[in-house]
Amino acid sequence: QYDRAWWKEAVVYQIYPRSFNDSNGDGVGDIPGIVEKLDYLEELGVDVIWLNPVYESPGVDNGYDIADYRSINERYGTMADWEELLAGLHERGMRLIMDLVVNHTSDEHEWFQRSRSSTDSEYRDYYIWREGRSLEEAGVSAAEFDPADYHLPRGVYELPPNDWESFFGGSAWTYDEETGEWYLHLFDEKQPDLNWQNEAVRETIYEMMEWWLQKGIDGFRMDVINLISKPEGLPNGEDSDAIVRGADQFVNGPNVHDYVAEMHDRVISNYDAMTVGEMAEVSVEEAKKFNEDGMSMVFNFDHLRLDFGPEGDRWSRGEWTVDGLRETLTEWQEGLEGDGWNSLHFNNHDEPRMVSRFGDDEEYRRESAKLLATLLLTLKGTPFMYQGEEIGMQNYPFESLTEVRDVDTLNNVRVARQRGRLESEEEILDLVQYRSRDNARTPMQWHDDEHAGFTDGDPWMPVNPNYTEVNVAAARRDEESVRRYYRHLLSVRDEHDVFVYGDYVLHPTDHDRVWAYSRVAPDAELFVVLNFSSAATTYVPPANVVGEAELLVGNYDNPIGRINDTLDMRPWEARVYLLD
Ligand code: ISL
Known part of the structure; x- marks a missing residue:
């Protein structure tokens, strides 16, 4: 009767390992800490765990800067710990999907180290290197030019190869003294973009994916996967309303579907795996094409942009409306009916907490968290919950920028200040409180002991002061808890196919x-x-x-x-x- 698939019937629970549970008192969550909570996850009734990156990494972007794709970061544990996690999930009938971050690596990855060493390196072409432009070529006057904007060393007086901007603010290019050329990074300068046009890059990534699937994982969440194809000649951005300058060139670039389809044919199609492609920006029509390429589903963020400022600026604030939310999500529900599949999500490690954003996190915290849970679990598509959502965790009341750890927030604030875009310190703090990714990254609240039971040491991020009230232990005692409501919804959903x-x-x-x-x-x-x-x-x-x-x-x-x-x-x- 239905075109069934396990990943259509599943509910995914996202774990941000750094902030979930610390087993060894170093203040950072870890894999043994997750293993301790396996029964908790089973009891909640979720089916799949998506684990944010736990690979070897210097950690400038909390693991989205990978230095070795095939090893586990010591901070989080060992490969044996990870294997225990996988086995523990499978024993309980749950599955595991891993984060695949292949638009870029860390600059500390061996490939990049070799690539930057010389223009003749066999790894040179693993990344995207170009010569800079003279002021003349770029049509920029000496008065307009400030070498400080590009962190240029003394004596170097040139502009980056094009005008693309990084998602974390500022130019997407960094000048490298070793060879006097620039490399592209759509995120932090410590996250150089891989060159997907190079077949050797694609091959080695496919082998790595195969290696993880052979270990028994059940799929991948693919980080910014629609940014991997850059157009020939790397032309300047044309659309001044683009999410960042140049996005019209590198979002859904010319070969993106070939690459995704190739990845599917070569690797994914040999397994019963689910894939979800994170898309910086994507239309319903484009999403269908990704489904045709073999991707199970994509994450779109249309509904999470409704409260951006004028011109879609993330670093200013606008108001969302119920009409807007209903219209946006309805467009996706109707648009993918029959020939596609939706993912559903209202928060993740990059977004503010949903109850603070779309609910009422004061008087009606519990009621509104439950309403949002209802929406998440009754729209059509695969729901993704984010840790802490099940107890109605809220945004963090930042009192100062010194409490912020997130590279995205800090870089964007710095650039906005430089450009005089944010007027007062008050305005900045206000925006950070509302928008910062760190809102989602405060430690999980387990009980009302010190540090909410997250760690015996000093937590890497402050715990939300509301932990004395909002925590798992309190939720267990409370007949009306948000958590109990989720458990009920999840079990009802299992009983009736019509939910799926x-x-x-x-x-x-x-x-x-x-x-x-x-x-x-x-x-x-x-x-x-x-x-x-x-x-x-x-x-x-x-x-x-x-x-x-x-x-x-x-x-x-x-x-x-x-x-x-x-x-x-x-x-x-x-x-x-x-x-x-
Ligand atoms: O954080 C954002 C706004 O919510 C985006 O600009 C975000 O950077 C974008 O959605 C891509 O996110 C993913 O890739 C980044 C990483 O920092 C994020 O944590 C990850 O989810 C670079 O790998």
Whole structure:
């Protein structure tokens, strides 16, 4: 009846190892710490663990700067620890997907060390090296030019090969004194981009992927995978509204589908593996092409840009609306129906906490966290939870920039200051509090002892001061906890195929706070209604759902076993009915 796949039926739980559980008191989470929590994960009812990078790395971007793809960072444990983790998950019927970061490596990777050593190195072409431009060539006057913008050594007076910008702020090129050329890095200067045009690069990556799959992993989350193909000649950016300058050239570049399809044919297709491609920016049409290339699903971020400032600027603040959220997610739900598959996510290690962003993290923290859980687990697609979401963890109340560790935040703040874009220190702090990736990276809150039970030492990131109230132990004692609600939703989801395979059907409404939809399968139908507001309201459901129904899930007591022609919705109320 359905085009079934295990990864369509699965719920993924993302673990950011640095911040999950520290077993040896060095203040940094580790793999044995995750092993200690395997029963916790099983009890929660999730099916797949996605582990952020745990490979050898100098750690400027917390592991997204990999120095050796085939080894485990000592900080996190040993390969034997990792094997124990994999075995422990498999014993419990769970699976493991690993982070694949192959747009770039660390500059401390041996390939880059060799590549930078000489223009004749056999590794030179593993990365993207070019000569700089003279001011004349670039059409820049001497008055406009500030060598400090490019960290140029004394006596070097030239511009980078093109005008592309890094996602972490500033030019995407760094001048290297060894050979007097520049290398490309779409992220930090310690994350040089690999040259995917070079067949040797592709081959060695495929071998590495094969090696992990042979060890028994169940798939990959592919970091910024739609940035791997850069256009011939590396032309300047043309679109001044692009997410960063040059993005119109290197996002979904000319050969990206060839590479992804090749990767699938050569490696993935030999396994029963799932893949999710993280996309810096992607349209529904483009996503379908990735599905055709063999990718199980992509992460898109359209709904996580609704609160960006004017011109889509991440480092300024705009307001999201329920209309916008509903419209954006509906476009993806409808767009991929039949010939594609969605991923679903409202937070991860790069994003603020969802309850602080889309909910009410004060009076209605629990209710709104449950409403967002309901949305995550009743839209069509594979849901991705992020650690701490199940207890309703919130953004961190940063009081000063000295509490920030994240390279992305720090670099972007520095560049914004240089360019006079952020006016006052107050404005900066405000934005950091709202937007910084570190909001998601504070330690997991296990109980109300010191450091929330995350570590016996000094945590690498401060613990959110609300840990005395918001923690797993407290959630266990509480009948109404967010965690209990997730467990219930996850188990109900397992019992009814319609959660996975039913079509999404929007119920159009003028209501600016309510979102209602059905999930329709040949033999079952769900009706979902969500009140995104700290105020009570009434909603008139469509006539065709009114009548006898079973309330499968709800975040308030609700004895009524039918859908009336008017629904009185309490603050942040969420209900899921199974129609009779
Ligand atoms: O953080 C961002 C905004 O949410 C993005 O600019 C982010 O850098 C982009 O989504 C890519 O993220 C991924 O690759 C980065 C790494 O820093 C992120 O942690 C990772 O998820 C570079 O590897």
